[in-house]
Amino acid sequence: MLKITLKGGIVKEFAAGTTVYDIAKSISEGLARNACACEIDGKLCDLRDTVHTDCSVSVLTFDDEGGKHAFRHTASHILAQAVRRLYPGTRLAIGPAIEDGFYYDFDFEKPITQDDLDKIEKEIQKIVKEDLPIERFTLPRQDALDLVSKQGESCKFELISDLPVDAEISFYKQGDFTDLCAGPHLMSTKYVKAVKLLSLAGAYWRGSEKNKMLSRIYGTAFTKQSELEEYIKQREEAKKRDHNKLGRELKLFTTSDIIGQGLPLLMPNGARVVQLLQRFVEDEEERRGYVLTKTPFMAKSALYMASGHWQHYKDGMFVLGDEEKDEEVFALRPMTCPFQFTIYNSEQHSYRDLPIRYGETSTLFRNEASGEMHGLIRVRQFTISEGHLVCMKEQLEDEFKGVVSLIDYMLRTLGLENDVKYRFSKWDPNDTSKYEGDSETWEETQDIMRKLLNDLGINFTEADGEAAFYGPKLDIQFKNVHGKEDTIITVQIDFSLAKKFDMTYIDKDGSKKNPIVIHRTSIGCYERTLAMLIEKYGGAFPVWLAPQQIAVLPISDKYADYAEEVVKKLKARGLRCEGDFRSEKIGYKIREARGMRIPYIFVVGEKEAENGTVAVRSRRLGEEGPKNLEEITARILEEAEQRAIFEDFKEN
């Protein structure tokens, strides 16, 4: 008999060869019913797996990540089975569980449409009702290849072909459907009670644009219908915060067909928010020893050739002129590096000058592919809080830490510190042609960066192939309302461009050396950061960033003079304030002001005019009653001064 350690340290004896499912059953029928997968000695396994040595076993349910994963993975198989039943000629690609659900990639004979999803969903429900037991079997590689080629599954054939010759290939079978799969899976289709297909999209086979585009069906699954409904509701709620919709409603930005894709126009409200952010960033950077530059928006191709952008980034640049015909070709800048490097090179530097921290509120132009543009998040022209720190190797650590500290301060000020994830972006050692510099330098730089990140106690993930062409990056990622992750802030250590660009300093011993460059942004690019702020706060910006901080609403025309006087006083104190003098009812004006997420509403009528007060309604506390104008002014000024954050806006 084997000694099996269960959850909570309980040890029970089982015969060798017992399946985990039977172990779960012996604990309780309920557990067996809810079991989705398991961990044997900490390793994610299938319920069908058997125990052969003393070990620890924990049964995973939908409440565990691993269990949820298996559950949704099974849902994706049921989706594939439904598709095969309805559209027999369809080839299957892959169908994993993902963070909030699952997807399956198909190669349909005839493209399907949104309407087909309803049909497929009905078939899925049928399969679930059929309560098909799910069985696993394994085959030697050659037999597996024979099986999938008999099925006509050329994608599966390709996947198996990439596995080692001696590999045992596992399959899962449910009723009339068999799929190549590593598992784990549920024991039957009947558990997948609440499934919904969410969207239809294209996806390249094996993630490469050189390959065929397949049809991807996204869906999600829960154990209970009520949980599914809750999830759908949350998704709908999140979409209401979509910056691309809300940003337009709040008159922060707009776009125009005749201006072009990826070229949003910041309207007065949006421009004001960006201006406030820029002033804040420039002042803070000055405090931290940055020097300001203002460099040209374009340069001759020669500059980009020297920096390497011409070789590595030309497709992403707007080139002005025709290289074949014109003697001189210019390009709009996609990055600020070579410009600030040129400033560095305009004078001789001693080791005593270093570090030099250049900062610039820098407008950049990138010719993104037409399908990439999205609201304010992905655009063709944007303005970034750009900066390059030129330092010696022995200063790298302090400078890097200084940069991270500045970023941390920015994130905290915006209230985003808990909404971001840190990603250590490394080069792709299997495709070195995309990068400058040799592999030794890359590995060394990456080791240095990893050590710095660990020293700083940053909780980060590592990602291959995400580096810049000149060095590894620390990327700070933010998820938009659709769950899509984008980089808002990045820091890059660059050992290669200084040499390429011939940047030098004279060291103590009189020798010329190449400095190290840290490329960094402190708050990211303003358009994208604005987008994230809109979504984070649902448009209800903290007072210091609100385009309009106060609305003064006279109850009727009779009190317009007093309202005017209040507006004047507030403006004189530097508060952003407007009066609403339309002859509308007070409820109507309040509704509009709230809709615009204005943090403070001052209602003024007979009583207020008599007493020199205002009736305050704040976004945070609702109706606050009459207040002394001077006191409430001081409070709002204080709130703005502190850059206070209250996540306070409630829709109803």
Next chain:
RNA sequence: GCUACUGUGGCUCAGAGGUAGAGCAGCGCACUCGUAAUGCGCAGGUCGUGAGUUCGAUUCUCACCAGUAGCUCCA
């Protein structure tokens, strides 16, 4: 760039092979109002752009432009 979808007055959306409606917003008038929509009236659209099919197209076809989700790429 790729896949699918979408494009009707400022916004949200109806509609149909015989050149268009609703609500909100706007404007005018009345109301002078106490904390999330006062009433009445008026005006506003060559139905994204261009070409084709047709006696006739905004509705069908094609191309282009723009948007949405995803893929690829990226701050």
